[in-house]
Amino acid sequence: xxxxxxxxxxxxxxxxxxxxxxxxxxxxxxxxxxxxxxxxxxxxxxxxxxxxxxxxxxxxxxxxxxxxxxxxxxxxxxxxxxxxxxxxxxxxxxxxxxxxxxxxxxxxxxxxxxxxxxxxxxxxxxxxxxxxxxxxxxxxxxxxxxxxxxxxxxxxxxxxxxxxxxxxxxxxxxxxxxxxxxxxxxxxxxxxxxxxxxxxxxxxxxxxxxxxxxxxxxxxxxxxxxxxx
Amino acid sequence: xxxxxxxxxxxxxxxxxxxxxxxxxxxxxxxxxxxxxxxxxxxxxxxxxxxxxxxxxxxxxxxxxxxxxxxxxxxxxxxxxxxxxxxxxxxxxxxxxxxxxxxxxxxxxxxxxxxxxxxxxxxxxxxxxxxxxxxxxxxxxxxxxxxxxxxxxxxxxxxxxxxxxxxxxxxxxxxxxxxxxxxxxxxxxxxxxxxxxxxxxxxxxxxxxxxxxxxxxxxxxxxxxxxxx
Numbered sequence: 001x002x003x004x005x006x007x008x009x010x011x012x013x014x015x016x017x018x019x020x021x022x023x024x025x026x027x028x029x030x031x032x033x034x035x036x037x038x039x040x041x042x043x044x045x046x047x048x049x050x051x052x053x054x055x056x057x058x059x060x061x062x063x064x065x066x067x068x069x070x071x072x073x074x075x076x077x078x079x080x081x082x083x084x085x086x087x088x089x090x091x092x093x094x095x096x097x098x099x100x101x102x103x104x105x106x107x108x109x110x111x112x113x114x115x116x117x118x119x120x121x122x123x124x125x126x127x128x129x130x131x132x133x134x135x136x137x138x139x140x141x142x143x144x145x146x147x148x149x150x151x152x153x154x155x156x157x158x159x160x161x162x163x164x165x166x167x168x169x170x171x172x173x174x175x176x177x178x179x180x181x182x183x184x185x186x187x188x189x190x191x192x193x194x195x196x197x198x199x200x201x202x203x204x205x206x207x208x209x210x211x212x213x214x215x216x217x218x219x220x221x222x223x224x225x226x227x228x229x
Numbered sequence: 230x231x232x233x234x235x236x237x238x239x240x241x242x243x244x245x246x247x248x249x250x251x252x253x254x255x256x257x258x259x260x261x262x263x264x265x266x267x268x269x270x271x272x273x274x275x276x277x278x279x280x281x282x283x284x285x286x287x288x289x290x291x292x293x294x295x296x297x298x299x300x301x302x303x304x305x306x307x308x309x310x311x312x313x314x315x316x317x318x319x320x321x322x323x324x325x326x327x328x329x330x331x332x333x334x335x336x337x338x339x340x341x342x343x344x345x346x347x348x349x350x351x352x353x354x355x356x357x358x359x360x361x362x363x364x365x366x367x368x369x370x371x372x373x374x375x376x377x378x379x380x381x382x383x384x385x386x387x388x389x390x391x392x393x394x395x396x397x398x399x400x401x402x403x404x405x406x407x408x409x410x411x412x413x414x415x416x417x418x419x420x421x422x423x424x425x426x427x428x429x430x431x432x433x434x435x436x437x438x439x440x441x442x443x444x445x446x447x448x449x450x451x452x453x454x455x456x457x458x
Contacts, residue, residue, distance in 0.1 A: 061384035062342050062377065075326040077337035084330045098302040104333075108306035111341045113291050114415045116348060123349070128369070133362030140357070148291065155290035 003213050007040035011081075012059070012067045015045035015220030020126070020182075026078040027066040028214040029175045033082045033168060035206035037089035043213075048223045071109050079172065086168040094163035106169020110176045114152060117144035118179040125199070145180075146187055153191035160200065173207050174201035232442050236269035240310075241288070241296045244274035244449030249355070249411075255307040256295040257443040258404045262311045262397060264435035266318035274441075277452045308340050308401065315397040323392035328436035335391050337397020339405045343381060346373035347408040354412070374409075375416055389429065403430035 011034075013027035013170045034041050050056060052063040059067040060076040067074065068081040069086075075081050083104060093099040122140050128134045136195035153175070153193070156162060177198045180188040188195050201207060240263075242256035256272070262332045263270050271372050279285060281292040288296040289305040297310040299317075304310050312333060315321035322328040329415065357363045383400070385391065390399045409417040416423050430436060 057380075057383075062380045064342075073330050075330055075334050077334050077341065078331060079337040079341060080334040083333055084327075087329075098313075100316075101302050101304055101309060104312055105306050108340070109291070110309040111337070112306065112308060112344075113293075115341075116345060119345060120349065120352070125329070127368075131362070131365075133360070133366065136360075137357075137362065138402040150290045151286075154286075210335050 001125065003043060004040040007042045009034065009041040009068070009070045010043050010044055010227055011038055011069075012051075012056070012065045012165075013214070013217050014065055014186045015047050016218055016222055017048075018222070018226075022218060023217060024064065024179060025214070026175075027217075028210055029078045029172060030066045030068060030081050031179070032171055032175070032207050033085040034093060036166075036171065036204070037091040039085065039086055039089055043217060044148050045217055047220050049086055076115040079107050082168050082172060083107060092166075092171065094161075094165045094167045095144065096164070099163075099167070102163050103167045103169045106167070107172045110169065110210075112174040114148045114173065115176045115179070117141055117148060118176065120143060120158055120187035121184060122179070128155060140191055142184065142187065145184065145191070149180075149194060153194050156193055156197055157207070158193065161197075166204070170197075170201060174198050178202075232272060233452060234271055236271045237300050238263065238268055238270040238296045239273055240270055241273045241275055241280075241285070242443070242446050243280070243294055243295045244450055245274050245447055246277075247451070247455075248309035251444060251447060252440065253408060254294065254443070255404075256446075257439055258307045258401060259295045259297060259310050259314070259402070260442055261400055261436050262314040263320060263401065264439045265395075265433070266314055266320040268314065268318055271275040272446060274446055274449065276449050308336050311397050311401060312336060320396075321397040321400065322389075323394045323396045325393070328392075328396070330423040331392050332396045332398045335396070336401045339398065343377045343402065344369055344405045344408070346377060347405065347413075350374060350413060351408070371413065371416065374413065375419070378416060378420050380410075382423050385422055385426055387422065390426075395430075395433070399426075399430060403427050407431075 011027060011030055014025060017025055026170060051065060057063055066078060066081065067076045075084055093103055102150065103220050124134050124141055144152060161167065162173065163169060174197065177188060177194060188198065192195060234408065240256060240259055243254060246254055280294060286292055288303060295307060295310065296305045302313065304313055315332060322332055345346060353363050353366050353370055390396065391402065392398060403426065406417060406423060
């Protein structure tokens with residue numbers, strides 16, 4: 001696996017997250033992009049809590065992971081990092097003119113149009129799970145998720161990928177579609193072409209390597225007093 | 230104003246939106262970018278409802294505005310459009326190396342980190358305004374907004390712009406900060422450097438031209454049966 005201690009690229013990730021977040025923390029999206037283009041990287045693992053300390057906030061003002069550093073540039077925001085990787089090495093841009101713009105379009109669509117109702121679901125069912133409105137809000141959120149999936153399904157149609165060839169836009173869209181698990185897994189299955197699309201992405205060797213490295217990185221301990229529900 | 234009928238660039242916008250959305254519909258972000266770099270454009274105005282019809286969904290699979298077409302490329306997602314404009318003409322990238330990556334980082338931070346709790350506020354106070362949980366949810370949403378503003382305020386510090394010179398990242402961040410109005414306007418005022426930052430952006434002649442054109446475009450009628458609260 002290209003997780004190499006001497007690599008010139010360094011990303012940050014957590015050394016522990018709760019089970020529900022494994023496979024979703026955004027360092028996976030950056031690892032996948034690096035694997036697709038074959039760039040080695042090393043990982044600086046942050047114990048929970050240290051992401052909010054000044055040392056990390058120097059790299060990431062919002063106290064999140066991942067960050068990316070390659071000697072030339074220091075970046076945060078997984079969308080920007082994945083687009084930068086697509087610029088640095090071949091493998092994440094489709095053929096044809098305006099490849100970068102067409103790729104960025106789908107990265108933004110994934111993060112700013114499809115992901116928001118999925119994030120809202122996470123807020124309702126995790127952060128607000130113990131609130132009396134958690135349950136009653138859920139049908140409307142499911143509807144907003146379903147509307148986006150239907151629109152994406154119609155655009156994808158019978159195509160293998162969004163822009164002809166696999167690109168960073170597919171990587172990010174498939175990573176967002178992975179948020180459809182647990183109680184909302186059924187929504188994806190309403191759209192067989194999207195379910196197959198996600199499976200095609202997850203079947204890529206670069207994804208398998210990235211996921212294995214992502215999961216293998218959780219060697220730390222939960223914060224004091226953490227109890228898994 | 231560079232809204233020119235014969236311009237090679239066409240964007241789409243609505244011919245009517247309710248008062249609360251004027252100044253926030255995302256065609257304004259694209260108009261502002263075009264004004265900053267001095268590219269003429271023309272606008273195809275969509276009557277409410279037609280954005281969800283097949284003709285527009287060909288351009289925008291999610292049935293939204295704006296879209297962008299310049300003869301070379303057809304794009305949707307205002308983040309991708311603004312980055313494409315920054316590539317096409319000088320004026321929206323900072324000086325120094327990796328200007329595009331540093332700009333993209335802040336465009337994504339605006340849309341994917343700072344905007345989400347502001348969008349959640351809009352959901353709670355507009356779409357869910359008549360729900361019993363609209364009120365009780367608001368304090369937690371205000372806290373999430375305030376956390377992001379505090380983090381952005383600390384990063385901006387005494388700087389005029391996020392990357393030294395005004396760039397597309399400032400444009401998008403300031404457009405997102407404009408969502409702080411009405412009941413949440415007070416949150417911005419807790420951070421004088423952010424309030425001043427937004428004012429600096431709004432004082433730019435390109436922004437004034439973009440806003441005037443955006444507002445002048447609302448010449449259509451509300452949908453059947455619309456009643457402004």
